[in-house]
Amino acid sequence: MVVTYHRPTRALIHKRAIEENIRQEIQRLPKGTELFAVVKAQGYGHGAVATAQTALAAGATGFCVATLDEAIELREVGIVEPILILSVVFPSYLSLVLDYDLSITVATRDWLSEAQEMLTEIGSDVPLKLHIKADTGMGRIGFLTPEEVKAAAQFIKNSPNMVWEGLFTHFSTADEADTAYWELQNQRFNNIMAVLDEKPHYVHTSNSATALWHKDFPGNMVRYGVAMYGLNPSGHALPETYPLTPALELVSELIQVKELAKGEGIGYGETYITSDNEWIGTVPIGYADGWLRKMQGFSVLVDGNYCEIVGRVCMDQLMIRLPKEYSVGTQVTLIGKNGSAEVTMQDVADHLDTIHYEVACMISERVPRIYKE
Template sequence: MKSSPHRHTAAVINLENIAENINRVRGHLPGQPELWAVVKANAYGHGAVRVARHIHDMVEGFCVSNLDEALELRQHLITQPLLVLSGIVPANVDLARANGISLTCPSLEWLELIIEEHQDLTGLKVHVKVDSGMGRIGMRSADEVNQVIRLLDQEGMQFEGLFTHFATADEANPDKFEQQRQTFDNLVSQLERRPRYIHSTNSAAALWHSEQVGDIERLGIGMYGLNPSGEAIELPYELKPALSLVSELTHVSKIPKGETVGYGATYELAEDSYVGTVSIGYADGWTRDMQGFYVLVNGKKAEIIGRVSMDQMTIKLDKDYKIGTPVTLIGRDGDEEITAQDIANWRKTIAYEVVCLLSDRIYRKYIG
């Protein structure tokens, strides 16, 4: 999908806020762990290449979700270590090795497949994934992990790291977190040898379980200034949101009482009203269920009326406004503010999804 810089709508990314969030998290971590920035999913909608370039020398490495994300960073001269957090297609392992990209080994079977498909794997850097209770990918026994370590050594690969992922580090109840932590620590104690890196913590763990941080802190959503728990747990220190979403009125008309607005005629005007059109829709990640929510115009709330269309939506205005009047969808206007969490609450989801859904069609404008 092509970015549209000539359109009315843009996501404004404050790179300095991202940098400040990194410094705040680092300042609260015990010891001196390496900090690897998670820039998967286009840096949670913030723009992976621009974010990585800005913070390149502030972190010790980057984490992505797949090989293509890693290759994009290498093509844009990101030279720091890169870790792909998921297992990749075995046939593509040579691409990772050639570009100095560390891979995740999710299972003994996966490792056997790449050994079967490739004659020379010397130097390939591997982080072994442990499933400590997430139930997604990874190995659940020390015996299997030790078999993997022996195979890595036998084939000349680098056993660079071992890691897990906590399912409930962002929840107030610590029981599941403690269960996973103990499972992981117990498996680590049975390793035949230790790799360079043992790591387990994401943003939530860094914020509320910093004593668990190992050799690497994988900093994701917190880097972008969003609370991993939503509103379940208060942040221990301030983080600054890096993304705002802005547009402008592209059309304003006065529509009589009793007329309907939008597909399906789902909204009927109870009085003569000024209705404004905004250039954003579900193809941009501004989903249809936003009907009934609001945006900010001139520091006031303006209800989203009618169904959100693919490319446009309509809002009810308090008066006649000129075309080009600014519209705030995420961010502050005067005394009013809309956060990604506010939108998540409306959609009954999480802020991660709100920002990740913002499509590439929305132009990213960078400041700082």
């Protein structure tokens, strides 16, 4: 997709905020526990490469991504630290995994057998680094029982082409006030650990929410995702353990301002009719930028005022009702602070009846990410 630089709509990414969020977490971690920055999905929409480099400067010692291509992107810009791919990579891609020195997830016994065949065919002299995934209650990927995990570990140890680098699980309710299910998953993970004769280099169970609200989590590495971008993993449910600073602002400018008489229709389908003489401003952002049609009725900020989005959001533009005339070029804040007012990513999520993770990912690649020191 073309990144649209020649337009005032942009996502400003504050590196200092990312650094600060990571530093605070690292300070709390027990000595010897590492922080891997989760930069999948374009760094949760913040840009993978720049956020990875910022995370490194703040003390992250490795990275987690979701796909092989995301891992390759980091290696191609010269990142040499460990990179773990959290989801399943088909065995047919293993030569790329080896070429780029990546660590990958193993979640089934069948995958191990197929991978073994592929590795024999490739004949590489460096072993494949594997993290065994235990499904302790997420129901997504992973081995279900301690016996299955033990057998997978044994398979890897018996293979000359494989090395057992990690063991992990993922908690599904770490961001909730009710800790019962978290404790059940934790118990299941501890049951797995209890049957193993030896441990791999990395044992990891913690996402942001676990790191924030379950300090006694097992493991020696955390997979720190949404909190590094300054977002409370629980939304509103739990108070932040330490103040998180949001890293992303979404801004634009007024490109036209006009006074319309009472009774004029705004936008496709004239779903909004001016109820008096009204100042209407046009902002160059629309659903092709990820600012969905459902954002109609929500507010953006101009000169510290909440201004309603009136009429349907178009593909590339939207209209807002202004309290008075403003000049073309006046800043519009869609996410962030403007004067004493603020629209947070959580506010957008609430309007859309979703979570801020989804809002961060929905800002499309057309919107340039501009990095602020």
